[in-house]
Amino acid sequence: MTDTSALHEIHxxxxxxxxxxNARLPVSALDTLMARFTDDFSMVGVAGQRLDRDAVQALFAGSHGARPGLVIAIESVQATALPSPLAMLRYREGQGVEEGAIRWRESLAVLRQEHGQWRWLALHETASA
Structure with a gap:
């Protein structure tokens, strides 16, 4: 069974x-944000492009405050049992701007526990209706 702390990490x-x-975090918090990802993290976004950790960091660095009003909703989180120290979770993510339409994606995340903390190892996102 997946540790409930892995479920909490998604949110x-x-x-x-x-x-x-939304620029509610200072620019200096980039290291705090990136500390949640493993050194060998990679993701495939909804556009189908694979990004490694450095590319994700560059994406964040260049987009601080770039989406004012952004709201992210997470729902339907499902855990799949894997051997420790791994967790695999599927979830549905919606992004929208305040009262605007929400665009949904289906996500599959693999997390690895390192030094007692869940860190993101892989993420695959697919656009969804």
Whole structure:
């Protein structure tokens, strides 16, 4: 069974990302945000492009405050049992700007526990209706 702290990490990271894009976090918090990702992290975004950790860091660095009013909703989180120290979670993520339409994506995340903290190892996102 997946540790409930891994389930909490899905929400916690997305709160940080929402705060980053809304500039509710200072620019100096980039290291705090990036500390949630493993050194070998990679993701495939909804556009189908694979990004490594350095590319994700560059994306965040260049987009601080770039989406004022962004709201991120996470729902339907499902855990799949994997051997420790890994966790795999599927979830549905919606992004919208305040009262605007929400664009949904289906996400599959693999997290690895390192030194007692869940860190993101891989993320795959697919656009969803």
């Amino acid at each position: 916690a990271l997305h709160v940080l990302i929402e705060d980053w894009f």
